[in-house]
Amino acid sequence: MSDKNTTSQEFTSYYLQQSTKEFAEDLDKVRNADDFKGDAVAMLVKSLQQGTSLFSAADQERILKARKSGEDK
Structure with a gap:
């Protein structure tokens, strides 16, 4: 697996x-709604995942490095 994929x-x-x-x-409000069905979980997760497309590969690396350096402290 490439570093970019990782x-x-x-x-x-x-x-x-x-x-x-x-x-x-x-x-929690969405999950507890009367019209929320089990198959909606996958759609909800996919919707949240799409937010990652707002970040460039360079930004993703920068954020992960900052996170890891914060964990070392």
């Missing part, structure tokens, strides 16, 4: 973790 996968994972933390209350 970075992209790491960033997607980090982005989803941060998004779900930030939007926890809103996501």
